[in-house]
Amino acid sequence: GNSVTQMEGPVTLSEEAFLTINCTYTATGYPSLFWYVQYPGEGLQLLLKATKADDKGSNKGFEATYRKETTSFHLEKGSVQVSDSAVYFCALRRGGTSYGKLTFGQGTILTVHP
């Protein structure tokens, strides 16, 4: 079945550091890939997405590129801020249709210090 694996956390960085959170997936066909973020005390919200190979999703300075050859969708940001402290979830939905179960990774806790 479909599955998503994220790098182990927690991740602790200083402000303005470079961030990478690894995400790899296993799926049949051509899934759509997502990053969701959960800020402290808030609900999950979509951060970015990509629907086909080589697509790059971007939002709020974060980027992730859909790499089919390595089945990866790593999240990156060039300069993190304290306000980026949150839990980040990689997710996929099976391709070929707009409907289908969303499968999430285990989440990565990011803490950014001033």
Add this chain to the structure above:
Amino acid sequence: GAGVSQSPSNKVTEKGKDVELRCDPISGHTALYWYRQRLGQGLEFLIYFQGNSAPDKSGLPSDRFSAERTGESVSTLTIQRTQQEDSAVYLCASTSPGARAPEAFFGQGTRLTVV
């Protein structure tokens, strides 16, 4: 409504009691999901409703768990004879039809504590 609404926001119950959790999706959203998030862990899929199709119940952990949805509106998740390991945040999400990769909108969750 403006967003996905879940109630109650917090529920403390005694072991062995039944609980009902409610989710009001965004109006017009045909798909609805339930997930469970245990403390410090990821999102565990429970059940998925899509329009009038048969729900995907593959994530329900035992027969103590069940969920219903009437049409494209409210859903209730019922846990019978609750156990301490059921303690978690239960999240509901809904998505709109038509888009290739629709965004899932999440509610704030119901924090269930079984004592």
